[in-house]
Amino acid sequence: MAELIKIYEDNPNPKEIKKVVNVLRNGGLIIYPSDTVYALGCDITNKNAMERIARIKGVKLEKANFAFVCEDLSNLSDYVKQIDGATFKLLKRALPGPYTFILEANNNLPSTFKKKKEVGIRVPDHNTVRAIIHELGNPIITSSIKDEDEVLEYTTDPELxxxxxxxxxxxxxxGGYGGNIASTVIDLTGGEPVLIREGKGSLEV
Known part of the structure; x- marks a missing residue:
């Protein structure tokens, strides 16, 4: 059975952050708040944890399109092919923020994703999740939590x-009540930005 812990975004308690990171390092799954909706996450270096998320979402891990949540843009070169100046400026303007950018993947993706040609990158504007990633030392996988209620679509009450x-x-x-609008997804693999899903992020980035 899961543990429920309260972490305040304006001043995340380092002791609680360490507790979350210990769960991740041991292959655990977490549900965490972000600048958009609550999401399901695990350590990208733990294949068993990622397989658990894939099973929950009802997809095969190799075919899953999980985004990587990074602390900042310094992680980009670990997973993404070299990007041009215009693309980097766009990312700098938009992030941290409620966006998922699809970029061309390089050969350094974790073994589970070796066959993938592209990767979604998120840098949320949320202190708690960025503190977790900083303490963990590498990105986490993310997948939004959808609600069966089509009106709500995303669950916002952490106790529920x-x-x-x-x-x-x-x-x-x-982390308190979450939002119910997911991130805006923009594909940057073809040179010009292509809107895949309109979400919380403004299209004027």
Whole structure:
């Protein structure tokens, strides 16, 4: 059964952040708040954890399109082919923020994703998740939590999230009520930005 812990975004408690990171390092799954919706996450270096998320989402891991959540743009060169100046300026303007950018992947992706030609990158404007990634030392996988209720689409109340997910994940972070609009997804693999999904992020980036 999962543990529910409260972490305040304006001043994340380092002790609680370490607790979350220990769960991730041990192959656990977490549900965490972001600048958009609550999301399901795990350590990108742990294949078993990623397989658990894939099973929950009902997809094969090799075919899953999980985005990588990074602390900042310094992680880019680890997973993405060299990008041009215009693309980098766009990323600098938009991030941290409510966007997922699809970029061409390089050969350094974790073994699970070796066959992938592209990767989604997120740098949320949220202190808690960035503190977790900083302490962990590498990005986490992310997948938004959808609600069966089509009107809500995304669950926003952390206590309800905990009730629903407590037997599927290892830890739920209560960061207060979340949003219900997902990130804006923009494909940058073809030179010109292409809107894949309009979400919280403004298209004027």
């Amino acid at each position: 999230i905990f009730e629903k997910w407590e037997n599927l994940v290892d830890l739920v972070i209560d």
